Amino acid sequence: MVNERREAGDDPARTLELLWREPGHGASRRGPRQGLTVDAVVQAAVELADSEGLEALSMRAVARQLGVTPMTLYTYVPGKAELLDLMLDAVYLQMPRGDHRAAAWRTKVTAVANENRELYSRHPWVATMPTARPPLGPGLMTKYEHELAAFDGLGLDDVEMNAALTFLLDFVHSVARATLDTQAAARDSAMSDEQWWAANAPLLAKVFDPDRFPLAARVGSAAGAAHQGMYSPEHAFTFGLQRILDGLTHLMSRPPR
Structure with a gap:
């Protein structure tokens, strides 16, 4: 936009x-x-x-x-x-914010991700807004203060805390944008992903050579069967969030500098 x-x-x-x-x-x-x-x-x-x-x-x-x-x-x-x-x-x-101060760090970081995902669900237009220069108001500052607390005490320095939070929020934002794109495609075509692939499968079978693209054939078929389409926002969110948490675990386990 x-x-x-x-x-x-x-x-x-x-x-x-x-x-x-x-x-x-x-x-x-x-x-x-x-x-x-x-x-x-x-x-x-x-x-x-x-x-x-x-x-x-x-x-x-x-x-x-x-x-x-x-x-x-x-x-x-x-x-x-x-x-x-x-x-x-x-x-x-106005975002609902739970008190997770006594929770384990993975629970706190997951809560931040879920709170932002809920924000995009309540207000889908937020995912379409430019994020490079957000409004410097009390809402942003309250949000930033609350979310930084999930990374406090993990052995990260201040720059790393900011980077880790930004990485997490960028991930949630990307899933929200992809979800909007999936919904728009379904709305514009009047078909779900599963219906769209079923309708186009006969045409694809005529031009697609699985012997030429064996990995694409195998992996694409497995993903399509698992998600009833090539993309599942729910799976993308769950899978990606776990990889972020795993990465933070690795970062926290480094020797003291």
Whole structure:
């Protein structure tokens, strides 16, 4: 998607002011509807994106959902770029977070992965957002502080802790994006993966030579039978997460430097 979070005319100072506003505050002194707040605008935008996707999100659509004119909305949020930052930080702040301080480290790291996977399940549009420069709001900082705690005390230095968390989050994000792609393919073709492969199997059999591609034939058949298609988000998540945990175990077992 086009990076609408960083467009000409953005005011970083205004964005940070909105991100770090006091909870429940943010009512505009301008405009006809004094009961409206920045929080209400952000919540309406999140609900719209959850139900219809970011493609349907616009200042006009949010204003219509709130029963105000688009110009009224601009007295609360400067534009769509800032609104996207506020939305992302809001869902970060609202993430359910368990208290795993007494748990084993693998349990804590697994919990972080599952919490982020649940975030993408609740708000699929988050997986389509650019992640290079996330909003520096209380939601992001609360999330970062909570997730770093899963790696604290494992013998990693600060740079390694940050790298390990980033690696884990990038993995969960990649599975979420692949899941969205799988769902989109099923929706666009009106067929599940299993149905699609069954429909194309006769055509593939005419052109595919298993003697020429023996490994592809053997492994592809095994994977297809196991997953009813070439890709299973559930298997990809479980398999990949275990390999990350195994890698951390190896890193933690190195001799002290």
